[in-house]
């Protein structure tokens with residue numbers, strides 16, 4: 001049987017010519033995402049708080065022939081977020097195709113024990129910074145003509161787990177923000193998605209597993225997975241890259257158009273039926289359908 005070759009020259013399956021920012025990319029999931037996006041052809045900029053770690057990563061990626069730049073930014077500081085966007089705008093000439101909101105932190109405690117400072121550190125890094133950075137990135141994403149935002153959420157944002165309440169709230173907020181972003185920025189040709197991994201062995205997870213109650217929480221989630229093991233950073237990065245590909249944008253749009261068309265046909269059909277029924281019941285059914293199916 002003749003082998004079918006996937007042509008990476010096909011623009012729909014390539015990130016060549018595209019620009020990306022991945023936050024918190026010196027290790028773990030962010031590091032894997034950078035490699036995945038750069039291997040698909042994107043020029044990537046990274047940020048983290050430690051300059052030495054950034055330098056080591058850039059050296060490693062240079063050796064692999066990947067186009068990656070980086071700068072220090074503590075995402076908890078509003079001024080540093082603004083500075084990061086200025087640097088990015090100058091490197092990428094005002095155009096950004098992909099924003100990956102990856103950096104995050106956590107402190108595991110029981111609800112009763114969290115201090116105001118803990119809450120501000122977790123929400124500031126995991127949610128406020130994502131919101132602000134996304135706002136700052138809007139002109140650059142719009143200018144690219146083909147923008148994609150992927151935020152790394154967590155299973156903790158979907159499911160209640162012990163000792164994760166603030167982290168969970170930050171990821172739950174991120175999930176809802178992603179839906180609002182998708183709705184408001186679609187007109188600017190900017191897509192928004194969130195990826196919510198289960199446990200992946202990284203420094204973040206290591207610190208969770210070494211904290212009181214953290215290891216039980218993690219074991220509980222892993223035991224509920226079908227594969228019975230933790231995920232790997234490369235498995236998450238593959239999904240992120242997939243969501244950024246132009247091919248996905250097209251199919252999402254088709255699906256939305258299909259649902260929209262189906263909705264309109266159904267509602268039209270129900271309205272027409274109402275002309276033959278004096279009690280207007282079909283009008284009500286029509287409106288309910290409109291309410292629930294509208295996108």
Ligand SMILES: NC(=O)c1ccc[n+]([C@@H]2O[C@H](COP(=O)([O-])OP(=O)(O)OC[C@H]3O[C@@H](n4cnc5c(N)ncnc54)[C@H](OP(=O)(O)O)[C@@H]3O)[C@@H](O)[C@H]2O)c1
Pocket residue numbers: 023024025026027028029030047048049050053073074075076101102103104105125152153154155196197198199200201202203204205
């Ligand atoms: N690992 C898991 O099991 C898991 C599961 C679900 C979701 N996630 C999510 O996946 C994402 C990546 O997690 P990970 O496990 O790969 O974490 P990680 O190994 O701890 O890496 C975090 C990265 O973010 C950077 N960072 C942390 N705070 C920062 C700040 N204030 N400003 C700038 N950079 C900062 C770190 O560098 P510096 O410390 O040098 O700044 C590092 O590069 C997070 O959003 C996390 O919530 C992870």
